[in-house]
Amino acid sequence: MLSSLIEVPLQLITEAHHHPSFEQMACNGMASSSSSSFPSNFLFQMQTPYEEDSHLVPPSNSFLSPNLQGMSPLLGKRCMSYDEMLNEDELSDDGSAVGEKKKRLNIEQVRTLERNFELGNKLEPERKVQLAKALGLRPRQVAIWFQNRRARWKTKQLEKDYDVLKRQFEAIRAENDSLLVQNKKLQAEILALRGRETPDLTINLNKETEGSCSNRSENSSEINLDISRKPVVENRLPPHPILPSLQSLNQPEIDQFLHHSCKPELQSPKVENDAPETCFGNLLCNMGDQSVFWPWPDHHSFH
DNA sequence: AAAGTCAATCGGTACA
DNA sequence: TGTACCGATTGACTTT
Numbered sequence: 001m002l003s004s005l006i007e008v009p010l011q012l013i014t015e016a017h018h019h020p021s022f023e024q025m026a027c028n029g030m031a032s033s034s035s036s037s038f039p040s041n042f043l044f045q046m047q048t049p050y051e052e053d054s055h056l057v058p059p060s061n062s063f064l065s066p067n068l069q070g071m072s073p074l075l076g077k078r079c080m081s082y083d084e085m086l087n088e089d090e091l092s093d094d095g096s097a098v099g100e101k102k103k104r105l106n107i108e109q110v111r112t113l114e115r116n117f118e119l120g121n122k123l124e125p126e127r128k129v130q131l132a133k134a135l136g137l138r139p140r141q142v143a144i145w146f147q148n149r150r151a152r153w154k155t156k157q158l159e160k161d162y163d164v165l166k167r168q169f170e171a172i173r174a175e176n177d178s179l180l181v182q183n184k185k186l187q188a189e190i191l192a193l194r195g196r197e198t199p200d201l202t203i204n205l206n207k208e209t210e211g212s213c214s215n216r217s218e219n220s221s222e223i224n225l226d227i228s229r230k231p232v233v234e235n236r237l238p239p240h241p242i243l244p245s246l247q248s249l250n251q252p253e254i255d256q257f258l259h260h261s262c263k264p265e266l267q268s269p270k271v272e273n274d275a276p277e278t279c280f281g282n283l284l285c286n287m288g289d290q291s292v293f294w295p296w297p298d299h300h301s302f303h
Numbered sequence: 304a305a306a307g308t309c310a311a312t313c314g315g316t317a318c319a
Numbered sequence: 320t321g322t323a324c325c326g327a328t329t330g331a332c333t334t335t
Contacts (some may be wrong), residue, residue, distance in 0.1 A: 015323070104309070104332070113335095122321095144311060152309090 105145070109135045113142070117149050 104111070112135055116127070122144045123131075132139040 141310080143323085145309095148309070148311085150324090151326075295328095 104140075105135075105137070109137065113149070114144050117146065121146070121150055121153070 001293050113131070116131060123143055128139045128146075132135075132142045135142070137145075203230075
């Protein structure tokens with residue numbers, strides 16, 4: 001299992017450098033060793049022109065991407081090395097560097113973290129430590145990155161859900177509109193028929209059905225057929241179990257409604273996967289189901 | 304300079 | 320009680 005923790009960074013580094021000996025080394029090293037036992041010449045073999053600056057070369061047994069040491073060639077900014085961050089004299093209580101200003105993670109680090117996040121969004125302690133070592137970060141930083149990443153994912157997911165819900169709503173509204181049109185047509189037909197009806201139609205019909213309906217309740221024979229006397233008052237659809245009376249809403253109200261529909265507390269905070277249909281299904285059908293949240297079926301996909 | 308991004312912090316909650 | 324997580328927020332830094 002441990003080996004797979006390191007796999008992603010190695011793959012990424014390999015992709016970036018296409019170094020045959022490194023690929024071989026990675027495969028061999030992965031099978032049985034953790035990062036600390038990675039070949040000592042690893043960094044030497046992986047050195048880029050940036051690492052030729054001797055004071056930036058990391059310890060020989062550390063398992064770090066070249067870009068994670070010293071200057072980041074991708075951002076042109078200096079990143080703290082793992083050793084720098086392990087210097088206890090310069091660390092505050094939580095392990096962060098005293099007086100250090102915020103530094104963005106470099107592209108290589110972010111890529112690796114992203115890949116790991118795709119494999120599992122929850123960070124097991126072991127994986128955290130391994131990743132931290134591999135990336136030259138403090139475990140705390142890795143944990144924070146995952147935390148923030150989950151928050152970003154959730155925000156995006158909410159946006160997706162909102163879009164799906166909005167489309168669905170618009171479809172329902174269109175259907176409702178067409179039903180209203182149809183309803184009006186039928187009403188017009190009724191009125192037209194009414195003009196041709198004989199005044200005592202109701203009575204005659206009641207008489208004709210009297211015998212066959214004798215065992216019904218008194219009121220049942222009056223079910224209407226008496227359309228001539230009952231005006232159609234309400235032209236609206238019954239309220240939707242979830243959506244409010246659709247036709248009464250204007251656009252801002254619709255937007256507001258949709259906004260509230262996407263409130264975390266109103267919807268399932270867990271979705272089975274990334275598919276919008278599924279998310280929407282959860283929104284509408286599984287309001288109370290909190291069993292699944294992330295798109296990864298198994299949080300421990302490293303095992 | 305304003306807006307956007309993101310690492311980090313803070314305060315609260317859940318759980319073993 | 321300690322730990323991990325979350326949402327909200329801050330502030331450094333980047334992009335427009």
